[in-house]
Amino acid sequence: MYTAPRGTIDILPEDQPYWHRLRAEIMRVAEQFGYQRIDVPCFEETSLYVRGVGQGTDIVDKEMYSFEDKGGRDITLRPEFTAGIVRAYIEHGMRTLPQPVKLYTMGPIFRYERVQAGRYRQHTQFDIECIGEQDPAVDLEVMSLAWQLYANLGFKGLAFQLNSTGCPQCRPGYIALLVAYYQDHLSEICEDCKRRLERNPLRLLDCKNESCQPIIARAPHTQDHLCEECATHFATLRGYLDALGRPYTVNHRLVRGLDYYTKTVFEVWAQGIGAQNAVCGGGRYDGLAEELDGPPTPGIGFGSGMERLVLAMKEQGLVAPPALAPQVVLVHLGEPAKSAAIKLLHELISRGVRAQIGFGDRSMRSQMRGANRLGARYALIIGEQELDEGVAVLNDLNGEQPERRLPLSKAAALASETLG
Numbered sequence: 064m065y066t067a068p069r070g071t072i073d074i075l076p077e078d079q080p081y082w083h084r085l086r087a088e089i090m091r092v093a094e095q096f097g098y099q100r101i102d103v104p105c106f107e108e109t110s111l112y113v114r115g116v117g118q119g120t121d122i123v124d125k126e127m128y129s130f131e132d133k134g135g136r137d138i139t140l141r142p143e144f145t146a147g148i149v150r151a152y153i154e155h156g157m158r159t160l161p162q163p164v165k166l167y168t169m170g171p172i173f174r175y176e177r178v179q180a181g182r183y184r185q186h187t188q189f190d191i192e193c194i195g196e197q198d199p200a201v202d203l204e205v206m207s208l209a210w211q212l213y214a215n216l217g218f219k220g221l222a223f224q225l226n227s228t229g230c231p232q233c234r235p236g237y238i239a240l241l242v243a244y245y246q247d248h249l250s251e252i253c254e255d256c257k258r259r260l261e262r263n264p265l266r267l268l269d270c271k272n273e274s275c276q277p278i279i280a281r282a283p284h285t286q287d288h289l290c291e292e293c294a295t296h297f298a299t300l301r302g303y304l305d306a307l308g309r310p311y312t313v314n315h316r317l318v319r320g321l322d323y324y325t326k327t328v329f330e331v332w333a334q335g336i337g338a339q340n341a342v343c344g345g346g347r348y349d350g351l352a353e354e355l356d357g358p359p360t361p362g363i364g365f366g367s368g369m370e371r372l373v374l375a376m377k378e379q380g381l382v383a384p385p386a387l388a389p390q391v392v393l394v395h396l397g398e399p400a401k402s403a404a405i406k407l408l409h410e411l412i413s414r415g416v417r418a419q420i421g422f423g424d425r426s427m428r429s430q431m432r433g434a435n436r437l438g439a440r441y442a443l444i445i446g447e448q449e450l451d452e453g454v455a456v457l458n459d460l461n462g463e464q465p466e467r468r469l470p471l472s473k474a475a476a477l478a479s480e481t482l483g
Contacts, residue, residue: 070175070184072370080383081373085216086169089189092212093167096204098191101166103147105173109137114354115146117322120263126174140173144190145323145348145364146355152194153357162195163362169369181371192364197349199299202327203307205363209331209343210309216372217381218342220334223304223311226285227297228265228318230325231350233290238264240283248278265318284315296326323348327363335379342375343367388438390482393420394430396446403471404445407455410475411443416482435460443478445471457481 067073074082090100109129116122128140141147148166151157157164169189176184193205206223213221229237242264245252252260253272260267268279289297304311319328328346345365352360376383391411395404404420411418419437421430427446434442444456455474457467469477 068184070178072183076386078373080386081376082369084383085369085372085376088212088215089167089169092208092215093191095211096165096208098165098167098193098208101148101151101168102170103144103151103168104141105171106138106140107147107150109139111146111150111355112139112142115149115323115351116143117263120266120322121176122174122321124262126176128173128175141170142172142174143321144168144170144172144188144366145192145321145351145362148190148192148364149194149348149351149357149360149362150355152360153352153355158195158358158360163201164194166192166194181374182368183370186371187369188366189369190364190366191345192362194352194362195360197296197347197361199296199327200303202300202329202347202363203303205345205365206304206309206329206331207307209345209365209367213331213333213342216376218333218375218379220332221310222332223309224314224317224330224332224341225301225304225311226314226317226328227289227293227326228285228324228328228346229289229293233288233293234285234325237283237285237288240288241265241267244282245278251275251278263322268316268318279316282315285318286313286315293326300327319344319346323351323354325349329365333375333379342372387417388440389417389419389434390439391416391418391441391443391478392430392434392437392439393418394427394434394442394444395421396427397450400445400447400450403450403455404443407443407445407471407475411478414475414479416475416479441478441481443469443474 112127113123122142127142130138132138148168152164167190170187171185172188173185176182178184191205191208193201210221228234242260245260245267249257252275253270255272256267256270256275268282270279286297317328317330324346326347326349330341330344332340333342343365347361347363349361351362352358393404393408395401408418408420421433431442439460442458442460444458449455453471454468455471457469457478
């Protein structure tokens with residue numbers, strides 16, 4: 064028997080109300096903040112991600128689905144959104160638009176990573192990007208959009224985790240200090256950290272291995288080694304958060320996993336959603352456009368896995384609106400009555416009524432049971448006798464209104480009026 068590939072899931076009808084609510088709230092909040100929808104391809108040239116995300120990152124080294132297409136081009140399924148969106152910003156001359164350009168998107172991303180609850184090898188992500196402005200107030204806006212979304216969904220105990228990873232001027236000095244510190248602890252760190260020490264030292268601070276935690280706790284902090292510009296940017300952002308009364312923790316371990324991040328990095332945490340508190344993460348990427356052969360262009364954004372959010376909604380007991388039940392089910396007996404019911408069905412649908420019909424040659428009793436199971440409000444019944452009399456019987460399945468006999472020629476219009 065075939066099953067879904069490992070690391071993928073089927074989103075079944077019973078879960079769709081959560082997804083519908085989540086998508087609707089994302090679109091509503093993004094547009095409330097002035098963000099416009101963009102959709103980029105599910106695959107790009109492999110070099111876009113190697114240059115943008117960074118050689119030495121786990122995504123590029125271990126997790127990308129890459130292949131050569133029939134034209135001999137190196138192609139990679141999208142492992143994240145930001146590089147593709149910045150590529151689109153450059154390619155379509157968006158720098159001529161009023162800045163910053165505010166964009167959002169939703170769609171699948173593909174990473175060959177360890178499968179865990181809420182995280183899959185194909186998972187759905189929504190993504191926010193604000194490109195073309197380095198004002199710390201833009202950082203605040205992006206973070207506030209995330210906060211408002213999760214608050215609207217009903218998440219409790221929201222708080223930011225916040226850090227600054229510096230910029231190309233101050234980060235090399237900090238990394239030199241970090242590497243020197245870790246060189247004194249080579250015998251105490253895990254094999255992954257030994258590799259990161261050579262290729263991506265900032266990721267040392269993100270290690271989850273228990274044996275590395277004491278080393279991380281004593282490591283130098285990025286905030287203590289920022290240049291004046293980065294320190295001022297970070298202090299200004301913190302001042303804005305203080306003014307809004309938004310709780311945050313400065314977390315020197317927060318570095319994120321991609322090479323393009325500069326200055327601000329952040330996560331939003333929520334209480335009561337299991338061991339993984341983060342519901343989204345992101346930060347500033349002021350050098351990414353240049354890395355992709357574009358002009359110097361600052362930017363900031365975040366992404367959030369939607370499967371993880373649906374799981375968190377369930378864990379927090381957040382109720383999604385139920386799927387809409389049919390308003391009317393057409394019940395029929397005999398082929399001539401079925402033909403009349405089919406005609407009525409399409410008249411009702413053209414009037415905007417949610418209507419369904421019983422299929423096959425089931426008995427009226429069986430069709431009525433089916434209408435009740437579907438949660439329909441009314442059954443519109445046509446049997447041989449009703450057809451001879453030129454009527455259809457409107458039956459209130461909740462028993463709140465008496466049965467009505469409607470002229471067949473006006474049944475759709477009268478039923479629609481009854482539904483309001």
